[in-house]
Each structure stands twice: as structure tokens, then as C-alpha cells.
Amino acid sequence: MYKKVEGVVVSEYPYEESSKIIKVLTKDNIISIIAKGAKKLKSPFFAGTSVLSHCLFNISYKENGLSRLTDIDILNDFRNIRKDISKISYSTYITELVTKVYNHEKNKNIYELYLQSLNKINEGYDPMVITDILRLKLLENLGIKPVIDNCIECGNKNYIVTISSYHGGLICQNCYRGEKIVSPKTIKLLRMLYYVDLGKITKLDISDLVKSEINEFINDYYERYSGIYLKSNIIVEKNKNS
Ligand SMILES: [Zn+2]
Numbered sequence: 430m431y432k433k434v435e436g437v438v439v440s441e442y443p444y445e446e447s448s449k450i451i452k453v454l455t456k457d458n459i460i461s462i463i464a465k466g467a468k469k470l471k472s473p474f475f476a477g478t479s480v481l482s483h484c485l486f487n488i489s490y491k492e493n494g495l496s497r498l499t500d501i502d503i504l505n506d507f508r509n510i511r512k513d514i515s516k517i518s519y520s521t522y523i524t525e526l527v528t529k530v531y532n533h534e535k536n537k538n539i540y541e542l543y544l545q546s547l548n549k550i551n552e553g554y555d556p557m558v559i560t561d562i563l564r565l566k567l568l569e570n571l572g573i574k575p576v577i578d579n580c581i582e583c584g585n586k587n588y589i590v591t592i593s594s595y596h597g598g599l600i601c602q603n604c605y606r607g608e609k610i611v612s613p614k615t616i617k618l619l620r621m622l623y624y625v626d627l628g629k630i631t632k633l634d635i636s637d638l639v640k641s642e643i644n645e646f647i648n649d650y651y652e653r654y655s656g657i658y659l660k661s662n663i664i665v666e667k668n669k670n671s
Contacts, residue, residue: 431499432490434460437544438482439524443468450495451478453486454531456540462488464498477501481510481520483544507551519556520547522661523563529657534570542566545627558622558633558640560663564647565623573654577620580604592616594649615642 436455444450449467453460467474477484478501487500510516527543546563550556568574576598579586588602591610599616600608618639635643651657 430490432488432496434486434488434490435504436460436484436486436540437524437547438478438480438484439528441478441480447472449474449478451498454528454540454543456537458535459528459531460486460488460490460496461494462486462496462498467498474498474501476506477503480524481507481547483507483547505548505551507547509551509553510547516550516556518661518663519560520550522659522663523547523560525659525661526564526567526657529659530567530570534572536570539567539570542627549627549630554630554633555635555640557644557663558635559627561640561643561647562622562625562627562630564651565619566627568650568655571655571657573650575650577623589616592619592646594646594653597650597654611642611646612639615639615646619643619646 434453434455436453438451439454439459440452442450444463447466447468449464451462451464453462464474464478466472467478469475476482478498482503483505485502485504486498488496488498490496507520510520523543523546527539531539542563546559549559575592575594577592579599580589580601580603581596581598582604583601585601585603589599590602590605591608592599592615593608595608614636618635622643
């Protein structure tokens with residue numbers, strides 16, 4: 430059966446002398462595709478079969494086996510990501526994360542979130558913030574959403590003093606027992622970023638303190654509750670004001 434599928438290459442392996450096997454994340458599943466001759470520079474499949482290529486793949490589809498690539502249209506090769514080591518490392522990290530979450534829950538919105546994140550990083554938005562927004566949103570898919578609308582202990586919506594990954598959410602003045610205090614802006618931003626439509630972001634004006642507090646909360650939260658361990662490390666470029 431011939432099929433046209435839209436997706437992003439999430440991994441690639443060499444196969445025989447000149448071919449490649451790629452895995453493509455689509456809205457509905459992850460498809461393994463053999464791209465004959467794709468390792469050759471002259472091959473029409475050379476471009477478009479590397480990791481982080483968003484393409485339309487024409488394939489001879491096999492449900493439980495290896496599909497075969499017959500034609501390819503590149504929609505976006507995320508050129509700006511490929512030029513920047515820090516952007517590459519964030520994108521590699523989210524690719525691995527998204528693949529793991531997708532294997533946990535095959536939900537169509539995961540593909541959309543992934544694509545929106547790559548687009549935003551490619552457009553020049555702060556890759557750390559985009560990665561954190563994606564990680565916040567994936568918590569729902571993982572079934573471990575933090576309590577961010579009221580105090581996790583008593584339900585109080587007012588007098589919130591901090592957020593605690595240990596407790597799993599916001600903490601009010603009455604329930605506060607000496608947890609680390611974060612800036613009120615961090616709490617406000619965490620909620621905003623959780624609910625924001627990633628594709629519609631046009632401006633990210635966040636102070637370094639708030640960014641790092643958000644990042645620390647999410648790192649700690651994932652470590653405690655997600656059970657996900659990734660091989661990729663994020664290489665953070667220092668001295669960059671973005
Ligand atoms: Zn409380």
C-alpha cells in the first residue's frame with residue numbers, strides 16, 4: 430500500500446553499504462522506513478532523511494515491518510537549529526523526550542507540541558524556555574500534572590508563597606513549612622507557560638532569575654516523578670543573553 434505521511438525524523442541508522450533506516454514520528458505513530466541509497470550525496474533521499482527533518486514521506490507502507498521510502502518532500506530542515514550547537518542540543522534532548530513520552534501515551538497533541546517547539550527554536554526563541562514549556566505541557570501526557578492553580582495542601586487560591594516540586598505544587602502561607610521560596614513572578618510565569626499555546630508565542634520576555642527558577646523546578650519535578658532518564662545532555666552556551 431502506498432501512502433503519504435507527514436512527520437519528523439527522530440532517529441537514523443546506517444543500513445548496508447549506502448542505505449539508512451529512519452524512524453519518523455507522525456501524528457498517529459512512529460514509522461520505521463528504509464531509505465535506499467540515502468547515504469550517498471547524490472541520492473534524492475540524502476537531504477530529508479537526517480534527524481530533525483520535517484518532511485512529507487511517500488512510502489510503500491508495511492503495518493508491522495519496515496516501510497520503504499519512494500519519494501520525499503522536505504517541508505522544513507530547521508536550518509537555524511543545525512547551525513547552532515546549543516539549539517542542536519536542546520532539539521536532540523526534546524526529540525528523545527518526546528519519543529519516550531509518545532511511547533508512554535500515543536496522543537496526537539504530542540506531535541503538534543514537538544513540531545511547534547522545533548519551529549520556535551528554529552525561529553530564534555530561547556531554546557531553554559521553549560524546552561521548559563514543552564516539558565511542562567508533557568506532564569499531563571505523563572499523568573503527573575503539578576497543582577498550579579491552588580495550594581496543594583489545602584486548596585487555598587490566595588496567599589500562595591512558593592511552589593515545591595517535593596510537594597508537587599503550590600504552597601500557601603498557612604501550609605508553608607520552610608520550603609525554598611521562589612519569586613512570585615516564577616509562579617505566575619509557570620502557570621502562564623503551562624497554559625500558553627506554544628504555536629502562538631510571539632514574545633518571551635523573562636528575566637534570567639525567573640528562567641532559572643522555572644528550569645530548576647522542572648528539572649527537579651521530572652527527576653522525582655517522571656521516571657524518564659535521557660541519554661542526551663543539554664549543552665548550555667554561557668555568556669549568551671537571549
Ligand atoms: Zn495551603
